[in-house]
Amino acid sequence: xxxxxxxxxxxxxxxxxxxxxxxxxxxxxxxxxxxxxxxxxxxxxxxxxxxxxxxxxxxxxxxxxxxxxxxxxxxxxxxxxxxxxxxxxxxxxxxxxxxxxxxxxxxxxxxxxxxxxxxxxxxxxxxxxxxxxxxxxxxxxxxxxxxxxxxxxxxxxxxxxxxxxxxxxxxxxxxxxxxxxxxxxxxxxxxxxxxxxxxxxxxxxxxxxxxxxxxxxxxxxxxxxxxxxxxxxxxxxxxxxxxxxxxxxxxxxxxxxxxxxxxxxxxxxxxxxxxxxxxxxxxxxxxxxxx
Amino acid sequence: xxxxxxxxxxxxxxxxxxxxxxxxxxxxxxxxxxxxxxxxxxxxxxxxxxxxxxxxxxxxxxxxxxxxxxxxxxxxxxxxxxxxxxxxxxxxxxxxxxxxxxxxxxxxxxxxxxxxxxxxxxxxxxxxxxxxxxxxxxxxxxxxxxxxxxxxxxxxxxxxxxxxxxxxxxxxxxxxxxxxxxxxxxxxxxxxxxxxxxxxxxxxxxxxxxxxxxxxxxxxxxxxxxxxxxxxxxxxxxxxxxxxxxxxxxxxxxxxxxxxxxxxxxxxxxxxxxxxxxxxxxxxxxxxxxx
Numbered sequence: 001x002x003x004x005x006x007x008x009x010x011x012x013x014x015x016x017x018x019x020x021x022x023x024x025x026x027x028x029x030x031x032x033x034x035x036x037x038x039x040x041x042x043x044x045x046x047x048x049x050x051x052x053x054x055x056x057x058x059x060x061x062x063x064x065x066x067x068x069x070x071x072x073x074x075x076x077x078x079x080x081x082x083x084x085x086x087x088x089x090x091x092x093x094x095x096x097x098x099x100x101x102x103x104x105x106x107x108x109x110x111x112x113x114x115x116x117x118x119x120x121x122x123x124x125x126x127x128x129x130x131x132x133x134x135x136x137x138x139x140x141x142x143x144x145x146x147x148x149x150x151x152x153x154x155x156x157x158x159x160x161x162x163x164x165x166x167x168x169x170x171x172x173x174x175x176x177x178x179x180x181x182x183x184x185x186x187x188x189x190x191x192x193x194x195x196x197x198x199x200x201x202x203x204x205x206x207x208x209x210x211x212x213x214x215x216x217x218x219x220x221x222x223x224x225x226x227x228x229x230x231x232x233x234x235x236x237x238x239x240x241x242x243x244x245x246x247x248x249x250x251x252x253x254x255x256x257x258x259x260x261x262x263x264x265x266x267x268x269x270x271x272x273x274x275x276x277x278x279x280x281x282x283x284x285x286x287x288x289x290x291x
Numbered sequence: 292x293x294x295x296x297x298x299x300x301x302x303x304x305x306x307x308x309x310x311x312x313x314x315x316x317x318x319x320x321x322x323x324x325x326x327x328x329x330x331x332x333x334x335x336x337x338x339x340x341x342x343x344x345x346x347x348x349x350x351x352x353x354x355x356x357x358x359x360x361x362x363x364x365x366x367x368x369x370x371x372x373x374x375x376x377x378x379x380x381x382x383x384x385x386x387x388x389x390x391x392x393x394x395x396x397x398x399x400x401x402x403x404x405x406x407x408x409x410x411x412x413x414x415x416x417x418x419x420x421x422x423x424x425x426x427x428x429x430x431x432x433x434x435x436x437x438x439x440x441x442x443x444x445x446x447x448x449x450x451x452x453x454x455x456x457x458x459x460x461x462x463x464x465x466x467x468x469x470x471x472x473x474x475x476x477x478x479x480x481x482x483x484x485x486x487x488x489x490x491x492x493x494x495x496x497x498x499x500x501x502x503x504x505x506x507x508x509x510x511x512x513x514x515x516x517x518x519x520x521x522x523x524x525x526x527x528x529x530x531x532x533x534x535x536x537x538x539x540x541x542x543x544x545x546x547x548x549x550x551x552x553x554x555x556x557x558x559x560x561x562x563x564x565x566x567x568x569x570x571x572x573x574x575x576x577x578x579x580x581x582x
Contacts, residue, residue: 001356006367010359016498016507017446042514049360049510065292068301068385069340075384076297093366094359155308156522160545202531204307216307219340220525223333224518227511228545231447234511235546240493244548252543252550254522257535259543259550 003097010095011051022238023051029237030054032119032146034107034137036083037061038217039151040125041072042226044087048094050230055091058103058115059083070153070219107133112140121237123229124150128215131176131185138163138170147236151229153221155199156255160228162236164245168267173246175268175277187287188277192268195276198256208284220254228252294388301386302342313529314342320528321345321390323410323437325398325428327374328352329508330442331416332363333517335378339385341521346382349394349406350374361444361510398424403431412527414520415441419506422467422476429454429461438527438536442520444512446490448544451519453527455536459558464537466559466568478571483559486567489547500577515543 001009011023018026031052033040036059044057061083067074073086084102091098107115115137116122122141126134141148141163148163148170163170171177174192176185190208194200208215235241244250247264264270268277281287292300302314309317320343324331327350335348352374358365364377379391398406406428407413413432417425432439432454439454439461454461462468465483467476481499485491499506519541526532535541538555555561 006356009356012357013360013507014509016495017493017509046510046514051360065297065300066303069304069342075381076387077384090366093368096367156525202308206307208307215304217304218308220337220518220521223337223340223514223521227449227514227518230511230514231545241546250548252545254519255526255532257541257552261548 007051007095007097014051018050018234018238025238026051026234027053029120030056030118031233032056032116032122033125034058034115034122034133035125035127035130036073036087037067037125037127038070038153038219038222039225040123041074041083041087042222043123043125043229044091045072045094046226046230047233048091048098050234051095053095053097054099054118056101056103056115056117056119057084057087058105058107059087060104060106070217070222072222107137109136112136116140116144116146119146121233122146122148123233124148128152128189129182129186131182131189135170135176141165142169149229149232149236151225152193153217153225154194154197154251155203155216155253156218156221157197157199157251157253158221158225158228159193159197159249159251160232161193161249162232162243162245164243167245168247172269173264173267183287187280187284188268190284190287191273191277191280195273195280196262197251197260198253198258202255205283206285208286224252224254298342298386298388305342309525309529316528317342317525318344320411320524321347321409322524323347323407323413324416325349325406325413325424326416326418326421327364327378328358328416328418329361329444329510329513330516331414332365332374332378333513334414334416334520335382336363336385337517337521338524339382339389341525342386343524344386344388345390345409346379347392347394347406347410348375348378348382349396349398350378351395351397361508361513363513398428400427403427407431407435407437410437412524413437413439414524415439419443419480420473420477422473422480426461426467426476432456433460440520440523442516443484444508444516445485445488446494446507446544447509447512447546448488448490448542448549449512449516449519450484450488450540450542451516451523452484452540453523453534453536455534458536459538464555464558478575479559479568481575482564482568482571486564486571487553488542488551489544489549493546496574497576499575515545519543
């Protein structure tokens with residue numbers, strides 16, 4: 001079976017939801033995903049199953065045993081292997097005709113343009129604590145007119161953010177400024193993502209430690225998050241429905257059985273949100289230390 | 292590293308959401324999953340990443356190219372291989388200490404008790420059209436006091452159902468009886484899971500064909516369904532919050548931005564549900580023919 005024939009059969013059951021013409025658009029779409037961990041790995045596997053044809057993926061890290069509870073590529077057989085290379089081969093196994101650019105190192109000023117080249121859309125899947133790389137990538141993506149989808153697995157929930165290149169930007173939404181310490185940015189990032197919502201009732205956030213980069217997270221939330229992100233991506237790429245960009249965001253929590261859209265007027269300058277930042281500072285002792 | 296140490300490290304990042312004692316309960320839980328297709332495969336992988344220690348999986352089928360758009364184990368490298376054995380291999384690669392019993396055959400009267408033996412819960416992942424096996428498994432599970440979870444990917448959405456052994460049963464909820472033809476059973480089943488919701492506005496249900504077993508479905512919805520079910524499994528094992536059992540059911544649609552906890556009073560005898568049956572009969576011509 002040649003590659004084109006394989007593709008057409010592999011995605012034939014999308015019909016009824018995605019027509020043939022739309023499928024060809026997905027085949028020609030390039031998605032850039034920095035980070036092949038809990039969210040990134042699950043995103044690319046899910047994108048491969050809907051038939052996205054072009055990928056640019058990046059990760060400088062290797063799989064470790066403690067990644068197994070949530071990272072798609074982490075298995076006994078892949079421990080110590082490069083995350084980006086493992087995920088490249090998984091995408092290829094799902095969709096052998098996929099075209100994949102792999103950047104096996106951290107994204108910085110020297111390679112951000114290479115990373116974003118030809119991307120139609122980006123999905124942020126960087127580690128929570130990788131603040132510098134995240135700010136850089138968001139800034140360049142905006143300059144290049146590339147929309148960015150981001151989702152955070154928080155407890156038994158996921159929280160979705162869609163950034164339009166012409167809407168509120170990343171720094172304004174989270175309240176970042178040049179010269180801030182990394183801990184202060186992580187704190188504001190966490191407050192921006194998870195400063196409100198039903199997870200605060202059942203999640204123990206005291207164990208969050210930016211020093212070791214560890215925070216509680218579940219594979220089931222990553223699984224769900226990838227489903228939500230890919231639905232959003234397909235809708236955006238195919239122009240199927242009107243997107244709700246930041247400062248809108250949406251949280252679905254399977255444990256508390258709730259779903260809510262919120263609008264954070266003024267982003268991080270929202271007066272109520274400023275109170276939340278102070279509250280998070282008290283809840284997560286490791287983040288309050290300036291470093 | 293021995294298997295216990297591997298397990299403890301692999302699932303260490305669940306802490307903050309699942310404590311060590313709870314993790315041991317999850318480790319000793321056995322889930323029986325009939326069907327290793329779109330839902331079953333994703334369930335098994337998601338539960339493996341949560342740390343469920345014991346599995347009984349069944350599927351008589353082999354992977355085919357047209358499974359690739361949604362089935363976890365379907366890849367170019369596994370086409371032609373038995374679904375249950377492939378998924379057992381994936382579960383073992385995620386959690387090498389897992390105890391996995393494999394049935395590479397269909398479940399029927401001869402092996403249903405063996406299949407259900409020692410199961411703490413069942414996750415129905417059978418093909419929509421396998422109504423005889425489904426009814427048998429639900430009936431035997433109820434007799435043995437085992438709850439059955441079920442989730443259906445419907446368009447871009449997923450709906451989750453929890454059948455408690457002392458609550459309303461599968462036949463009463465879907466309105467099934469011994470006299471019905473398989474087409475009639477499928478029609479009632481489809482009306483029960485997808486007769487209400489926003490997917491009816493965007494999904495082409497004329498693509499449903501019971502003779503070939505083909506219905507539109509996308510991988511993203513399977514991801515979401517697996518996240519919903521894994522949350523219910525964790526909650527049921529750890530007894531964290533009350534379960535919304537049948538006739539309650541949960542429906543989440545990230546495309547339509549819709550979430551609802553439904554209560555279907557009287558199950559299939561609900562007067563509005565009877566009307567939905569009539570509508571569905573007109574919408575899906577292939578199903579209303581006797582067969």
